[in-house]
Amino acid sequence: MTQRAGSDGRPEPASGQGRALIDAGAELDPVHPVAPPVHHCPGGLTAAGVAERVARGEINDVPLRSSRSTADIIRGNVFTRFNALIGVLWVIMFIVAPFQDTLFGFVIVANTGIGIIQELRAKKTLDGLAVIGEAKPTVRRDGVAAEVSTSAIVLGDLIELGPGDKVVVDGEVAEADNLEVDESLLTGEADPVLKRCGDQVMSGSFVVAGGGAFTATKVGRQAYAAQLAEEASRFTLVSSELRSGISTILKYVTWMMVPTAIGLIVSQMVVKGDDIKDLIARTVGGIVPMIPEGLVLLTSVAFAIGVIRLGRKQCLVQELPAIEGLARVSVVCLDKTGTLTEGGMDVTELRVLGGFDPAYVQKVLGALGESDPRPNASLQAIIEAYPDSDDWRCTRSLPFSSARKYSGAAFSEGDGQSSAWLLGAPDVLLPSDAPALADVDALNEKGLRVLLLARAAPETDELDASDAAAGVRPAALVVLEQRLRPDAAETLAYFEEQDVAAKVISGDNAVSVGAVAGKLGLPGAEHTVDARRLPADRDAMAAELDANAVFGRVTPRQKRDMVDALQSRGHNVAMTGDGVNDVLALKDADIGVSMGSGSEATKAVAQIVLLNNSFSTLPSVVAEGRRVIGNITRVATLFLTKTVYSVLLAVLVVCWQVEYPFLPRHLTLLSTLTIGVPAFFLALAPNKERAKPHFVRLVMRYAIPAGIIAAMATFLTYLLARSHYGGPGALEAETSAATLTLFLVALWVLAIIARPYTWWRLGLVLAMAFGFLLVLVVPWLQDFFALKLVGITMPWTAVGIAVAAAVGLEFAWRWVDRRFPA
Numbered sequence: 001m002t003q004r005a006g007s008d009g010r011p012e013p014a015s016g017q018g019r020a021l022i023d024a025g026a027e028l029d030p031v032h033p034v035a036p037p038v039h040h041c042p043g044g045l046t047a048a049g050v051a052e053r054v055a056r057g058e059i060n061d062v063p064l065r066s067s068r069s070t071a072d073i074i075r076g077n078v079f080t081r082f083n084a085l086i087g088v089l090w091v092i093m094f095i096v097a098p099f100q101d102t103l104f105g106f107v108i109v110a111n112t113g114i115g116i117i118q119e120l121r122a123k124k125t126l127d128g129l130a131v132i133g134e135a136k137p138t139v140r141r142d143g144v145a146a147e148v149s150t151s152a153i154v155l156g157d158l159i160e161l162g163p164g165d166k167v168v169v170d171g172e173v174a175e176a177d178n179l180e181v182d183e184s185l186l187t188g189e190a191d192p193v194l195k196r197c198g199d200q201v202m203s204g205s206f207v208v209a210g211g212g213a214f215t216a217t218k219v220g221r222q223a224y225a226a227q228l229a230e231e232a233s234r235f236t237l238v239s240s241e242l243r244s245g246i247s248t249i250l251k252y253v254t255w256m257m258v259p260t261a262i263g264l265i266v267s268q269m270v271v272k273g274d275d276i277k278d279l280i281a282r283t284v285g286g287i288v289p290m291i292p293e294g295l296v297l298l299t300s301v302a303f304a305i306g307v308i309r310l311g312r313k314q315c316l317v318q319e320l321p322a323i324e325g326l327a328r329v330s331v332v333c334l335d336k337t338g339t340l341t342e343g344g345m346d347v348t349e350l351r352v353l354g355g356f357d358p359a360y361v362q363k364v365l366g367a368l369g370e371s372d373p374r375p376n377a378s379l380q381a382i383i384e385a386y387p388d389s390d391d392w393r394c395t396r397s398l399p400f401s402s403a404r405k406y407s408g409a410a411f412s413e414g415d416g417q418s419s420a421w422l423l424g425a426p427d428v429l430l431p432s433d434a435p436a437l438a439d440v441d442a443l444n445e446k447g448l449r450v451l452l453l454a455r456a457a458p459e460t461d462e463l464d465a466s467d468a469a470a471g472v473r474p475a476a477l478v479v480l481e482q483r484l485r486p487d488a489a490e491t492l493a494y495f496e497e498q499d500v501a502a503k504v505i506s507g508d509n510a511v512s513v514g515a516v517a518g519k520l521g522l523p524g525a526e527h528t529v530d531a532r533r534l535p536a537d538r539d540a541m542a543a544e545l546d547a548n549a550v551f552g553r554v555t556p557r558q559k560r561d562m563v564d565a566l567q568s569r570g571h572n573v574a575m576t577g578d579g580v581n582d583v584l585a586l587k588d589a590d591i592g593v594s595m596g597s598g599s600e601a602t603k604a605v606a607q608i609v610l611l612n613n614s615f616s617t618l619p620s621v622v623a624e625g626r627r628v629i630g631n632i633t634r635v636a637t638l639f640l641t642k643t644v645y646s647v648l649l650a651v652l653v654v655c656w657q658v659e660y661p662f663l664p665r666h667l668t669l670l671s672t673l674t675i676g677v678p679a680f681f682l683a684l685a686p687n688k689e690r691a692k693p694h695f696v697r698l699v700m701r702y703a704i705p706a707g708i709i710a711a712m713a714t715f716l717t718y719l720l721a722r723s724h725y726g727g728p729g730a731l732e733a734e735t736s737a738a739t740l741t742l743f744l745v746a747l748w749v750l751a752i753i754a755r756p757y758t759w760w761r762l763g764l765v766l767a768m769a770f771g772f773l774l775v776l777v778v779p780w781l782q783d784f785f786a787l788k789l790v791g792i793t794m795p796w797t798a799v800g801i802a803v804a805a806a807v808g809l810e811f812a813w814r815w816v817d818r819r820f821p822a
Contacts, residue, residue, distance in 0.1 A: 044140030044158035058155035060169055060219040073123065077115045077300070081254075082293045083108060089284050093664060096277045097284075100665040100784050104288050107668065107676065115297040115304075122304035125311035137168050137600075140213065155219050162211045162374035163399065164579060166204075166600035170223045171214035173199045177373070178210035178399050178464070182583070182601075192403075206583065206601030209399040211374050242324050242629060245695035246295060246636070253643055257290045260647050263654040271659050282660040286653070289646035289667045292639040294676060299632055302683050306624045313620055314596075314612035322607035325591040327625025328693070329500060329574040331566050332618075333559075333585070336506035336513050337377065338578035338595055339615055340520060341482040345377050345449065347385035349479035353436055356475045364411075365453065365478070367392040368423055371409040376400055378451060379407070379423075381480055398463035400424070402507050402556055402581035408456065408463040420460055422472060426452035427509060427553070429469045436474050440509070447515030449480040449508060482516065487616035489520040494619045496523060498688070503549055503566075505531075505559055507581055510552025517550045524549030531558050541565040559585035576618070577602055593618065623688065630687035634753050635679035636699045637706070641749050642675055644707020645714070645742070652715045659731065661718045661738045665785050669775065670739070673768045674746035681764055682754065701820045705812040710745040713805035717741040717798045724794050733790040737798045740789065743772050744802035748809055 045053075053059070090105030136147040138160040145160060150168050153159065158174060161167070173179065173195050180192040183205040192208045195201060201214050203223040264286045268279050306323045317323055334340060350365075352358050369375060369383035371394040379400070391414030400407035406424020413419060422429060426440045429452050440450045456463070457471035495502050502522060506513045514528030531554040535541050542565040545551075554562070559575075563585050566573045575582065575589035578598030586592035587605045594606035595613045603609050610617050646667075653660050692698060721734035747769060754761040775781045782788050789795040 043143035045154070045156055046142055049156065050141060050154055053154040053156060058219060060151055060153040060216075060223075061221070070120065070123070073119045074116055077112050077119065077297070080293075080296070082250075082291050082296075083112065086288065086291065086293060089288060092280060093284055097281045097664070100786075101281055101285075101663055103668045104664050104671075107672065108293060111294055111297045111676075115300050118301045118304040118308075122307040122311075125308050137165070153216055153219055155216055157216045158213050159216060160211070160213045161207050163207055163209055163376070164598070164601055166206045166604050167201045167214070168600075169203050169216045169220075170218035171201050171216045173197050173201060173212060173214045175214075176210070176212040178397060179207065179212040180209040180399075180401065181205050182208045192401075206604070208403075208581075209401040211399070241328075241693065241695055242632060243299065245699075246299060248696055249636075249640065249699070250292070250296070253290065253292065256647050257287070260290070260650045260654075261287045264650045264660065267654040267657060268660060271657060281663055285662045285664045285667055286646070286650045286660045288664055289671060290643055290650070292636075292643050294679065295636055295639040298635060298679055298683050302628045302632055305684060306628050310617075310621060310624055313617050314610070314614075315617050315621060316596075316609040316611055317621075318607050318609065322591055323621065323625045324629055325572070325625070326574055326593075326608070326618075326621050327629045328572045329591060329622070331501045331503060331571045332495060332574040332576065333503045333505050333563065333566075333589070335575075335577040335579070335582050336504055336508060336516055337482070338598065339485075339576045340488045340504065340516060341484055345381040345480045345482055347381050347478060348448070348481045349477075351439065351477040351479065353474045353476055361453065361476045362386045363392070364419075364421055364475070365423075367394065367411055368407075368409055368421060368453075370394070371397045371411075372399060372407065374399075378449070378480060382478060396420070396463060398422075398468075402579070404428075404464075405507065405553075406469070408468070410456075410463065420456035420463060421475075422454050422456055422463070422469060423451055423478075425509065425553070426450060426477070429454050429472055430474065434474070436477065439477060441511055443477070443479055444509045444511035445515055447482070447512060447519055449482055449512055451478040451480065452476075453478060484516065484519060485615050487614060491616050491618060492520055492522050494622075498622065500622070501549070501571075503545065503551070503562075505551050505554050505562060505585075507554055507556075508552055510550070513552040514550045522549060528552060531555070531562075534558070536561075538565045538568055542569045556581040556584055560588050563589050576615075593621075623686070626689060627685070627687045630689050631683045631685060633692075633695065633698055635675075635683050636695075637702045637753055638675045638679055638750065640699055640703035641706040641710065641746070642671060644703055645711040648708060648711035649715060652711065656719070658718075658722065661714075661735050663735070663786060666735065666739050666787070669772075669785055669787075670743055670746060673771050674743065674750050678750050678754070678764055678768060681760075685761075697820070701816050702813065705816060706749050706809060709805050709808050709812060710742060710749070713745050713801050713808075714738050714742040717801050720797060721794050725790065729790075732786055732788065733794070736787045736789050737794045739787060740776075740795060741798040741802045741805070744799065745805045745809070747772075748802075748806040752809065752813060 086105065086108050090102060090108075093102045093105070136149060137153065138145050139148050139153060140158040140160060153169055159168070159171065161179065167181070174197065176196050176199075179195045181195050181201055182192045183202065195212070203218075261283075265283050268283045268286075303323065307317050310317055310323070350358070350361065352361055363386075365382050366386040366388040369379055369386065370388035370392075372379055375383060393412045394409050395412055395418070396410040398406075398408040404424075405428040406422050408420065408422040408424075410420040411418065426434075426437060430437060436452070440452075443450050452474060453476045454469075454472035454474050456468060457473075459471075460468055462468065492502055504513055504517045504522065504525075510528040510530045514525050517525035527548055528550045529544065529548045529552070531551050534544055534551075538561070541561065545562060545566055546569065551562070559582065563573050563575060567590070572590045574591040574593060575585045576593040576595075577583075577586055578595040579602065582594075582598075583601045583605055586594065586602055591608065592602075592606040593608045593610065594602040596603070596609055596611035597613045608621060650660070715738075717740075718734060718738040721737040722730075725733045747765065750768065751765050754765055775785055775787060776789060
């Protein structure tokens with residue numbers, strides 16, 4: 001993707017300076033102030049010329065956008081702030097403590113390894129799909145046009161352009177046939193620019209109408225957009241509310257951890273005196289559980305597995321946070337053509353008007369088809385139905401534009417006569433009171449698409465003039481039938497079930513769009529809105545959008561305005577599309593989704609590309625996003641509850657000037673059974689609930705009260721045990737009682753998080769309980785973890801305190817839900 005990206009990873013318009021550079025064709029690379037000379041050749045470069053340029057390194061070597069390197073993945077997973085801290089503590093424990101007190105380090109190594117492996121698998125999936133979905137520009141070499149990969153382009157290549165094609169490198173126009181280029185992704189200016197031979201075209205722009213060819217003058221990192229966006233266009237894992245929320249949490253955890261750890265070290269030095277090894281072991285045991293290290297790794301794993309799962313369904317996620325974004329979507333805007341309907345069309349009827357000869361009309365339609373080298377779906381259907389007449393010669397042509405809603409051409413007929421014709425939307429070409437529009441409305445109500453063939457007025461000089469449609473003479477109505485996607489109805493029903501509002505936004509006739517939406521069972525399809533009557537005011541437009549579901553005759557700029565209006569109402573908006581008229585809206589939507597068969601421009605700005613062109617893949621993307629967000633929110637509560645009770649326990653130990661009750665082995669056991677193993681399963685489980693905003697608040701509103709209750713119950717048990725036990729082995733008995741209470745409370749937190757119960761969730765909780773029971777009853781495990789319950793009174797007291805704490809957790813959870821609703 002070759003455009004500059006903002007702080008949220010989305011494209012931004014270039015600055016005024018950038019606009020001036022485009023206009024002037026200025027050199028951007030200070031190292032290469034003068035571009036090498038480029039020789040224009042109608043047939044393109046020769047094979048020898050290509051080989052010579054490859055040898056000189058004049059190739060388009062811009063890095064792939066879809067993934068970061070293996071080295072970056074390993075570095076990003078291994079060299080983290082918390083891994084460094086834990087690594088230092090791990091080395092210290094190897095020196096001063098038994099092997100079982102170093103287990104926490106092996107857990108981190110395993111987690112980091114899993115994270116690396118999963119992300120490498122995701123990289124392999126992304127890179128494979130990126131090759132499938134990569135832009136394949138048509139390059140002319142040795143007089144033959146052929147598609148090549150973007151990276152195979154060399155300096156001086158002659159690259160052909162047509163509607164929807166993305167300009168992949170900078171160049172100079174060599175051929176132009178009504179070539180209109182949209183540079184909005186670079187400049188922010190939405191109006192297309194007419195390009196003539198000799199004009200500059202910049203990478204990152206795209207063709208909206210017409211065709212031509214340009215000669216590559218700058219490739220690779222010297223290209224305009226590549227210089228703006230080389231860093232921003234690389235793979236990222238961070239531009240999301242989820243990951244930014246986790247970063248915020250970790251920042252606060254660090255602030256709490258440092259003074260608490262210092263206080264704990266000082267207090268243990270005072271309490272333990274000369275027993276340095278035990279002092280260090282118990283201090284490390286207090287510091288390590290404060291770190292929610294597995295949370296970051298588990299989030300990376302969840303995202304990576306999401307990419308792999310979607311990749312199997314031929315869904316290319318060009319920005320990983322798009323998985324999260326689609327889970328938060330409340331409105332999905334659908335373009336009808338290519339999304340709800342398949343790309344192809346069929347001519348079902350030709351209604352001749354105004355006394356024209358049917359054979360003559362068919363000859364006109366055949367000539368119009370021949371006049372456009374890159375016909376759209378409608379014109380392709382006409383070409384198939386009405387072959388060209390060889391004795392007509394096109395003298396001027398006007399390619400179709402979604403902004404003006406018609407195309408046209410002027411001909412020199414075989415008998416020496418000349419004529420000019422327009423083909424497009426009847427309600428645009430004809431006045432509102434034209435009799436032919438009554439027939440058009442009746443056909444539109446059946447879901448048929450209708451084009452008007454009209455002869456331009458004799459005095460019309462330019463087909464692209466603003467008044468070209470004035471005084472036209474209707475010649476025929478061309479009736480086209482669109483092929484509905486077989487999976488569209490089921491997908492729309494899914495969105496309705498998931499409380500996601502679907503809005504059909506199309507450039508076609510509103511009645512026709514409504515009929516298609518009605519066939520697919522879209523609620524509100526009976527009330528269609530002609531976008532030409534929509535208010536320009538954003539608030540008023542937003543009210544209309546909220547009240548209705550089907551909109552026709554929408555211009556590309558209006559699509560963008562509609563997305564903005566919906567966002568102003570607090571909606572998270574997804575936009576689907578496949579044509580150049582969708583690009584601006586796709587770029588501005590929270591999530592842009594393009595079909596794999598769509599134009600290169602739409603695939604360039606979309607975060608998600610459905611390579612199999614199946615609209616039915618979208619529910620899988622939504623479900624994957626909801627699984628990631630919902631489950632990470634669940635497990636984050638587990639991790640942060642541990643952080644809260646660990647910090648509070650350390651504070652209480654400092655205040656009471658007592659020995660820290662736990663060794664690292666105890667908290668490794670507790671973390672594994674109540675957080676590590678359950679979190680892995682919970683994070684990958686299905687979850688259909690729509691993602692809620694304010695991730696930090698959602699997590700901390702449960703983690704703080706749960707952590708406080710767990711710490712208070714555990715410390716109370718510890719103090720009672722200190723007064724109950726005495727003599728040799730007292731500390732081990734006290735620790736065992738405190739560990740029992742902390743495990744039971746943490747297990748109850750897990751039991752609450754696992755709701756609503758399914759057989760496997762309930763089994764997971766019981767399995768963790770059984771694992772702890774094994775440690776308590778198997779002699780060698782008792783010795784390994786230094787856990788042995790002594791007597792009857794104190795162990796049952798620990799259980800009683802844990803039960804009271806569990807009741808407190810239930811009340812606290814309910815109070816939080818009422819006091820701080822999500």
